[in-house]
Amino acid sequence: MNDRNGSGEESLLFLTDEQLRMGSEAMFFAYRAFTADPDRILEELGYGRAHHRALHFIRRSPGTTVNNLLSILGVTKQSLNRVLRRLIADGLVSSSVGHRDRRERNLHLTESGLALERRLSEAQRKRMRTAYRQAGPEAVAGFRKVLEAMMDEQMRRQFLGGREGGG
Amino acid sequence: MNDRNGSGEESLLFLTDEQLRMGSEAMFFAYRAFTADPDRILEELGYGRAHHRALHFIRRSPGTTVNNLLSILGVTKQSLNRVLRRLIADGLVSSSVGHRDRRERNLHLTESGLALERRLSEAQRKRMRTAYRQAGPEAVAGFRKVLEAMMDEQMRRQFLGGREGGG
DNA sequence: TTGGAAAGTCAACAACGCTGACATAAACTT
DNA sequence: AAGTTTATGTCAGCGTTGTTGACTTTCCAA
Structure with missing residues (x-):
């Protein structure tokens, strides 16, 4: 709230x-x-x-289901469906009936989707790469650390759960 | 593009x-x-x-003009106007004719706007504060460094120009 | 066989971007 | 003084992407 210094990290003056x-503005x-x-x-x-x-x-997760995608994206199925419908119609995404559970749809990217x-993603990575290079490895580690700390627990699990190795 | 190691920072393996x-996903x-x-x-x-x-x-900039706000926010005047109109009607923002140039409108927050x-912002800061505390001062410095490196030159000037002291 | 989950669709709405057109007042230029 | 530019505001209309609510179809499981 206010910058009453004197105790531990509080005194490092980056929490005013x-x-x-x-x-916030930088974000x-x-x-x-x-x-x-x-x-x-x-x-x-x-x-x-x-x-x-x-x-x-x-x-990121080939063969994922619509429901899984919904929980990651945090939108309603109606909203996602509108987007998926178009991507499927345009031949960028394929939707196939699930094996175990035939109610589910497994989603994959087609060649043109890929x-x-x-x-x-390359356009986005290009900017990230330049920023990372400018800032240096230690800054990048800090960047990732703060971003992860900013997420809700549930989001963090989805973020870290999407792959094997951490960062 | 690919992780051909061997030269300087490239070999630190954080640019794969x-x-x-x-x-990107963390962002x-x-x-x-x-x-x-x-x-x-x-x-x-x-x-x-x-x-x-x-x-x-x-x-952040009391008395700022509509045009200035437009260039910071990067939206059209129609879009901003719709928002400002409502804020003014609701008594959160006051708009007054400019002194030097009477075409301009100077924008201020009213008491309820403040x-x-x-x-x-306190709700937002609370999360930032927690994340900053968890991550520690060095991570915070890195976080800010990467965010700034990610901005376009023009944005960076608006970001840094809004106040006196840096980070 | 029936209950309920998963998926999909339709309709309607809101926030907030956008373009284009136009109005007004003030300032600047010629 | 007349014409142009600038700052602002407004109207109309459109698109993306979020929302809620209602409803159907499919199909697993009790």
Whole structure:
């Protein structure tokens, strides 16, 4: 709340309201920059950010179900369905009936889906790569540490659970 | 592109595509968490994220003009106007004719505008504070460094230009 | 066989981006 | 003084992406 110094980390002066406000603002500007490059590509094709997110998470977990995707993305099925319907119609995503449970649909990227996902994520990675290089390895470790600490427990599990090795 | 090791920072293995993908994903999840708390308050009041942004930047630069706000937020005047109109009608923002240039409007937060902005930003700061404390001062420095490196030059100037002291 | 979960669809709505067109006042230029 | 530019505001309309609610179909499991 206020900067009463004297005790441990509190005295390191990076928890003042003003410092925290700057942190928020940095998040705002950085996130805008972070989405800007893929947004340009998406616009050419008449897609939006939601399409990118779907492509990203289907690539990350091939064969994932709609329900699983819903819980990761945190949107309603109606909202996701609109996006998926279009991606399937456009031949970027394939939806196949589940093996064990035939109510489920397993989602995969098609070749052209993979190609678009690669194009989008490469645009995004290019910016990340430049930023990481500029900031250096220690800064990157700190960056990741703060981002993870910022997530809710549930999100953190989804984030860390998506792959094997950590960061 | 690929992890051909051997030269300088490249060999530190934090620039592989997979590492960069994880960075992107961390940004996605963290940003969702970052906006979640104020979003809940805004929803109660029938406002959206755009209202929060306007309140934030008017508080940051009291007396700012509409044009200045437009260039910071990076939206069209029609879009901003819709938000400002509501905030002014609701008595959260005051708009006064400029002194030097009477075409301009100087924007300020009213008392209730200040109160809401405080409530929103405090909710956001609370999460930042917790994350910062968990991650520690070095991580915070790295976090800020990467976020700044991620911005476009123009954004970085707006970010750093808004106040006196840096980070 | 029946209950309920999973998936999909339709309708309607809201927030918030966008474009284009137009109005007004003030300031600047010629 | 007349014309142009700038700052702002507003109207109309559109698209993406979120929401709720209602409903159907499919199909697993008790």
